[in-house]
Amino acid sequence: MKHHISFTINGQSMELTVLSHQTLLEVIRNDLRLTGAKHGCSTGECGACSVIMNGEVVNACMVLAPEVDGTDILTVEGLSDGEELHPLQKSFIDHHGVQCGYCAPGMLISAKALLSRTSRPHEEEIREALVGNLCRCGAYADIIKSIQVASRARR
């Protein structure tokens, strides 16, 4: 079954025709060619596909495309301001928050969702916010440090 949906993604309005059984992840990667969000597990466990939907972090592999109608989506591509990287992105580069990088888009999105609620999170709050993001390289310590430094640097 086809659905005509309209939504905003990274600040841009978008209209698309999607199928009932497509996921948000398929739409952003295949139709919109925004390949930042990654496919890891399709079971909601890894968080590599994390995006922000109406201000809240969700797994894009677990959202059906027709459910996206009328929502506001932010993917990792929407974090930077043109060529200017987001402070979180800079910090991930400076503090080695990226090893192979597969988890990084999801980690950045979860961190962004956290920082929009809590501007100076404790380490425990950062860990809680990342419970749904797995890093197969085990770079957690550097990821947490990157987020901590970025949150301190803000204002």
Added chain:
Amino acid sequence: METRDLKPFHYIRPESLQEAGRYLASEEAVKLLGGGNTLLLQIRSGQESPDILLDVKHLPGFGDVRYHHNQGLKLGAAVNLQHLVVGLEIRRHYPLLHQTAQKLASPQVRNRATIGGTLAWASPISELAAAMLCYDAVCHTWSPRGHREIPLAEFYLGDYQTALARDEIITHVHLPPFPNRTYGIYHRQTVRHDGRRMIAGAAVLAYRKQQALTHWRIAVLGMDNRPKRIPDAEAVLEGTPGEAEIARALEIVQEQIHPADVDYARADYRRASLNALLKQAITEVIHHLQSIRS
């Protein structure tokens, strides 16, 4: 991209219960869609192959949250689990619900998972069910035959079965009001930090009436084919429980559970784990309630 593709189905967003009811009465295989955290996995694995998914998240009243000190708490079936973490009325009046939700899964899952879908999921390790059982929650449902109220204590039939009929929809859940001096604790042991692979889980709740501790609730997870309360053990704790009563309650719990061996923990280990978690939870509830000044 090699995702495990979903088998085709029709996604439909009904505007009213009556409209949903018409689909449920049809010949097609219809499933209700909440947050999809369980259902989409079941479709991907081939366990379910619905023709139609009815998205019940937008039905009128399904997003409601209402608290009144005389009437208690009403949570619409489409309220998400993250609300239990952040909602002020939950933190203040139903702290065990808040505490349990905080441990449940991840922000990604909680932002999508609904009260209705989570209760209907009926897993023996459903952490929301444990907290809701302690608060005497009642499921309110609708079907083409009318409205029905099902106490959660009668809702889980075992082996993922619920008291819901095929065409019945949870509309909301109701929790009675509790006195200010109510306290609950939830402890669990899991292999993974996101709650997957549970070894044992125990929720305990009671309140203080003058010097007596009353209305004990003990709910255990992973010990049977459904989340369940152990009323015989609860009864032993009524009044001013001391070490002997705690020991007796723990003994009764052990007599009434049937944990299975799982690939990550043997049954006897799960028993021992539950015993330790439960003892700790009961002791903490007693200490907390006794430390409140009268």
